Amino acid sequence: MPVTLPISIFGHPYWDSLALMIGQAALLIFFVWFALVVITVLLFVVSIRKKHLYCPWLLRPAYLLLKGAVRTGCRMFGIDDTEITTVLIRLENDVNRDEFASVPVQERAVFLPHCLRSAKCPAHLTPLGIKCLDCDRCGLGMATNALTDAGYLVFIVPGSTYIKRLLKRFHPRAMIGVGCLMEIKQFQEMARKIEMTAMGVVMKSDGCVETTLEWDELFEVASIGLEKPVVGRK
Ligand code: SF4
Structure with missing residues (x-):
């Protein structure tokens, strides 16, 4: 006997489209989060390897937001916590420089x-x-x-x-x-x-x-x- 899939999951088209929207939004948030983690990790890696801060305006807020994931990502590139802390100290100094002056x-x-x-x-x-x-x-x-x-x-x-x-x-x-x-x-x-x-x-x-x-x-x-x-x- 053929199996028929239910057309409606929640029994009402309104709830179905709401569930679909939530699912799409969650997927979008995940992709944005993932892309930001990848970009931040790459910026850290390049900044440390080239000894120059790239996009400092993004590095610090992105790091504060995604700390755990960025540290894990950096470790995959052989960057340890000490090197990350060094970059963060330089970033903080850069942010404060004009005010200090x-x-x-x-x-x-x-x-x-x-x-x-x-x-x-x-x-x-x-x-x-x-x-x-x-x-x-x-x-x-x-x-x-x-x-x-x-x-x-x-x-x-x-x-x-x-x-x-x-x-x-x-x-x-x-x-x-x-x-x-x-x-x-x-x-x-x-x-x-x-x-x-x-x-x-x-x-x-x-x-x-x-x-x-x-x-x-x-x-x-x-x-x-x-x-x-x-x-x-x-
Ligand atoms: S007195 Fe001053 S210069 Fe001499 S050892 Fe102590 S801190 Fe250093």
Whole structure:
């Protein structure tokens, strides 16, 4: 006996066309989502491989929207989470650059991590962070002098609790944070939460003691929007 398919699924043409529309919309949403994931992953891969940010206006919002899928897609191309975080930090800096440039240097602060100190550092911790004695055992004395001379508020701090406290006390309008990759990621997230303009500088090597930094990279960021560039003594 021949089998006849029901003409109507829900027993009424209205519900049938509604179900069809929902199905088509779901399919369309899936294709748009998939296409966006593929485009974002490819942009990350190309940006990392070529060391240049392509379509930064799309990368950041697309990543925030599709985080899990983009990370999985990037892993398929051999891109790890560290490389993605590096790109995101650069993106955040790019977004904040103009705003940062517009803030007068007297209203900017720099937070340097205390792990940049020499293991033989003679300085002590104070409520304002480490009070550097400029003993020349590490680069912090040179950097602190150069940044202070340029007009910056400079603090050498042991952690983010200090940063929050000093922000409340001195009310800078923009800040630069130096740290390892994860610290800078958290620093930028904190800045976003408190709606503050922040630039992040990632250290050359991390760890808990005697970490290193490309000082010129810090001075380059600190010089944004200034007539005279910040230069450290050689
Ligand atoms: S230059 Fe400053 S921070 Fe570096 S070791 Fe000397 S006192 Fe400590």
